[in-house]
Amino acid sequence: MKMKAKTKKLLVLSVMVVLLVTTGVLNFVLSDKLASKTETPSIGDGGNVTQTFFASARSEREATRESEFLSLDAIINSESASASARQAAEEQKLKLVDRMDAEQTLETAIKARGFNDAIVTIGDGTVTVVVEGEPLSKEETVKIFSIVASELGCDTSAIRVLNYN
DSSP: OOOOHHHHHHHHHHHHHHHHHHHHHHHHHHHHHHHHHHOOOOTTOOHHHHHHHHHHHHHHHHHHHHHHHHHHHHHHHOSSSOHHHHHHHHHHHHHHHHHHHHHHHHHHHHHHTTOSOEEEEEOSSOEEEEEESSSOOHHHHHHHHHHHHHHHOOOGGGEEEEEEO
8 A cells, every 4th residue: 555645744744743742851851860860959059940940941942943843844845835835934934043043142142241041032022031040130121121122123012021040
């Protein structure tokens, strides 16, 4: 019995998504186990938890983005997709790459301004920044708002700044 090309592509895409999700879960579980074995947290030592939070958030973001790329590539490479659907998928993929670049640039700029760690997530019309440390002062919050607003050229009402300590 011979499989149709469309069925084969769907099967391959499904297997790749399952492998991607499995990799993400294993990465998360193993990094937690490795962190707990190599670090001996003391009472009141929130540093290890914070490092795990930021590493976990980055790992989850990368896994989600990889899944989005796989979906977009499936549309782009599909013979049955219309030209407009392919074009839209290509545009969305480029937008995603731009977002990833901007997120990394902002994270680096925020850390360069004296914050221990930061994770930035850019959505449609919103930007969320989570920084490590004690509760932020008004000056620190304004500093983060100005970094994000100047880099992205967005209105400050679209920016949310949170701290994780």
